[in-house]
Amino acid sequence: MKNIYVTGHKNPDTDTICSAIAYANYLNKKGKKAIACRTGKINPETKFVLDYFKVKTPLLLSSVKDKKIVLVDHNEKTQTPNDIEKAEIVEVIDHHKVSFESKLPIFFHTEPLGATATIIAKKYCQNKISFSKKIAGLLLSAILSDTVVFRSPTTTSEDIKVAKALAKIAKIKNIKEFGFKVKKAKSSLKGLKAKDIIFADFKDFKVGKFRFGIGQVELCGLEEINEKKQEIIIELKKSAKSKKYDLLLLVATDIMKMGSLFLFWEKENYIEKAFSKKQKDNMVYLKGVMSRKKQVVPPLTKLFKS
Numbered sequence: 001m002k003n004i005y006v007t008g009h010k011n012p013d014t015d016t017i018c019s020a021i022a023y024a025n026y027l028n029k030k031g032k033k034a035i036a037c038r039t040g041k042i043n044p045e046t047k048f049v050l051d052y053f054k055v056k057t058p059l060l061l062s063s064v065k066d067k068k069i070v071l072v073d074h075n076e077k078t079q080t081p082n083d084i085e086k087a088e089i090v091e092v093i094d095h096h097k098v099s100f101e102s103k104l105p106i107f108f109h110t111e112p113l114g115a116t117a118t119i120i121a122k123k124y125c126q127n128k129i130s131f132s133k134k135i136a137g138l139l140l141s142a143i144l145s146d147t148v149v150f151r152s153p154t155t156t157s158e159d160i161k162v163a164k165a166l167a168k169i170a171k172i173k174n175i176k177e178f179g180f181k182v183k184k185a186k187s188s189l190k191g192l193k194a195k196d197i198i199f200a201d202f203k204d205f206k207v208g209k210f211r212f213g214i215g216q217v218e219l220c221g222l223e224e225i226n227e228k229k230q231e232i233i234i235e236l237k238k239s240a241k242s243k244k245y246d247l248l249l250l251v252a253t254d255i256m257k258m259g260s261l262f263l264f265w266e267k268e269n270y271i272e273k274a275f276s277k278k279q280k281d282n283m284v285y286l287k288g289v290m291s292r293k294k295q296v297v298p299p300l301t302k303l304f305k306s
């Protein structure tokens with residue numbers, strides 16, 4: 001039996017890593033041979049979660065050539081492992097917009113939920129596979145991370161219901177308190193260079209001839225980002241030019257006040273057009289904006305399509 005490698009997106013986040021671990025475990029319980037993987041360095045938030053539940057970091061995949069692959073938490077080609085063309089994708093489980101093509105029929109499961117982890121938890125239930133304390137803890141952490149402790153507009157009642165059930169198994173008494181502990185693990189910018197801040201949680205997009213990239217940092221307050229904003233804008237400009245982006249954007253989300261400061265470099269005035277708000281010095285604050293996938297990518301995609 002050929003091994004199945006389960007992997008999330010580049011610049012892995014907690015949902016990507018925990019979903020890969022939980023889904024590989026699920027496949028193993030169904031009698032398949034599956035291995036959880038990652039395609040990049042784990043972030044401090046994910047490290048906190050893995051340490052908390054005493055789970056090993058998944059295997060780092062350098063190449064997926066000739067491998068059977070399950071993609072979790074992404075389906076966009078710009079976010080898959082580099083040599084994905086040489087792999088056999090057998091299944092996709094995701095909660096992002098669909099931007100996928102396949103030559104052969106495959107299993108493709110998407111739901112508009114707050115985290116891929118919620119979809120995977122539901123699969124366990126539907127197939128009557130029990131959760132270990134560790135797996136429940138990882139899935140719970142992933143839901144809390146992606147929904148920003150249920151504050152993101154991507155949160156659904158299903159995410160909350162599933163998270164509550166998982167918390168019982170994982171023996172987490174205060175879900176919100178635990179959630180903020182998880183989020184705070186990566187909310188410091190101390191010692192980070194502008195480049196690290198922009199590209200730590202970064203996604204690439206292509207719409208027609210337009211190429212844009214969006215990084216996101218989630219912070220408890222914007223003081224630290226305000227101190228570094230000039231340095232970041234200089235770096236955005238430099239990277240956009242060398243990597244040929246039409247727009248390079250850093251979304252600095254204040255998870256306490258529930259809004260985001262956009263710092264960007266753009267070829268033309270896309271941001272003002274897409275978000276109908278006046279920018280100043282390559283910056284604009286957007287109240288209520290917390291989700292890249294639901295509130296940032298769609299207006300830009302719409303603009304670039306028009």
Ligand code: MG
Nearest residue numbers: 013015016073
């Ligand atoms: Mg993700």
Ligand code: MG
Nearest residue numbers: 015073116146
């Ligand atoms: Mg996700």
Ligand code: MG
Nearest residue numbers: 013145146201
């Ligand atoms: Mg995210």
